[in-house]
Amino acid sequence: MKNRFSFTLIELLVVIAIIGSLSALLLPNFMGARERARDAQRKSDLKEIQKALEFYRQDKTPPVFPTSIPITPNLCWTSFGAGSPCPTGNVYMNKVPTDPSPGKQYYISVDNNNLNYTLCACLENSADPDGTSSCTVCGGGCSSGKCYVVNQP
Numbered sequence: 001m002k003n004r005f006s007f008t009l010i011e012l013l014v015v016i017a018i019i020g021s022l023s024a025l026l027l028p029n030f031m032g033a034r035e036r037a038r039d040a041q042r043k044s045d046l047k048e049i050q051k052a053l054e055f056y057r058q059d060k061t062p063p064v065f066p067t068s069i070p071i072t073p074n075l076c077w078t079s080f081g082a083g084s085p086c087p088t089g090n091v092y093m094n095k096v097p098t099d100p101s102p103g104k105q106y107y108i109s110v111d112n113n114n115l116n117y118t119l120c121a122c123l124e125n126s127a128d129p130d131g132t133s134s135c136t137v138c139g140g141g142c143s144s145g146k147c148y149v150v151n152q153p
Helices: 009-059
Strands: 076-078 081-083 091-093 107-110 117-122 147-151
Touching: 009 091, 009 117, 009 147
Parallel strands: none
Antiparallel strands: 076 081, 076 091, 107 117, 117 147
């Protein structure tokens, strides 16, 4: 009787095929998780920017909103401008957040009186329940067809 110490070629091919099939099924789920994580970061960033805009408005007489926000990443935004290290003055944001995907940005739209604003970010997950399909503020539309919009509270 022969002692069997190794696997046959057929057994190895079957195991490789099973592992390949499982990884092909699971890979799209991991990609979707990354999209959802970036979308969650965008929503959080817009809420932070919204709070900073409200602090800015409280410092101005008469109360107005800025027509733009600093878009250079990781700069401090104060009542005397943006820079690194922080310029003197009231600090609105220690670090201005940027979109987690390269080449994308957050959008702000302020009305003519500087009394109302709309913040917008394009979402990657088209099934996001918080997203809206009317993305006129978001630089001409989003590739997924969904955007997240934050208005003045």
